[in-house]
Amino acid sequence: MGGWKYSKQRLQRHPFVAKVVRAKKVICICGVVIKLNRKYDEDYINHHANGPGCKRNEQKSILCFFNPTTTDKKDDDDVNSDDDWNDWKSEVEDAMDDNDIITVDENEDGINEKENANIEIINPATNQTGRKRKPCLGLRSDLIAKYVDRTPACYGGARRVEIIAKEIYPGKFPHKFTRKKLKPFQKRALNRKIYAESQWRVDKDCIAVRAKECTGYSDSGKTICNECYLLKYNPILAHRLTIPKPAPENLKFTPKFYFENNSLKKHLQNQDLHEIWSVIKDNYDTSIWITLADKATNGAFKEKP
DSSP: OHHHHTOHHHHHTOTTEEEEEETTEEEETTSOEEEOSSTTOOHHHHHHHTSTTOOOTTOOOGGGGSOOOOOOOGGGOSOOOGGGOTTOOHHHHHHSOTTOOOOEEOOOTTOOTTSOOOOOOSOOOOOTTOOSOEEOOOBOOHHHHHHHHHOOOSEESOOOHHHHHHHHSTTTOSSSOOGGGSOHHHHHHHHHHHHHHOOEEEETTTTEEEETTOOSEEOSSSSSOHHHHHHTTOHHHHHHHTSOOOOGGGOSSOOHHHHHTOHHHHHTTSHHHHHHHHHHHHTOSSOHHHHHHHHHHTTTTSSOO
């Protein structure tokens, strides 16, 4: 019975669920997309439906007014459900948007996976006080810290995205690959394949690199798990660590990662700070100090942005 409680079939019969998008995402009958705390758990949809944010008022599902669309294209017959792929990890699902592809530090052609490598890391000293399970620290070093800061990718070690996409959908990209040609469920299928080929995960919170199979704990009596320790000898990762960070003048475009992780983006939502930033950036004739004094006199900085 435990399996039935957290199952897709049970969630599909929920009176307030219009559609089960993925294992951890549903659409309420009021049209709001709800992200669940665990796969097929009803708690968050119940909380939403019983709160003031739900506008259902006994209305019919919004999907009742649309006819299901069908297609006879061969490449559209791919997996359209997370249930059909047992290794589909929830953290990958959480990291991606419905209309996006997960970022990956791609493996370059010509890298021999049989080459010897020995990445220098912080010494994983054995825990002398006991062999109980300890948190895994992942691979850490100054070089790895620079790599984590440089790359916008979430995963690494997979082949180039366009190569994988052309293998899955050979008739969709006769010339150049473009993600605009992929439907949301096709992007999810592509994400699964990218994840399956990935060999490591970039942990930006801990400034470390972890094996894809790392659970976050070490049972070996060391500060890192066996999976992460084996990653120390990965020649592909060793090669990626040697690539320097490009100079700002050599960047053809700025990845979205750098905007999303820039605290200035949050502060510029404040109109007063946005005006001051414009004065500095555009070199207006107006003195920045006069502008600051005027804003301060009017109480613009009494509250945080």
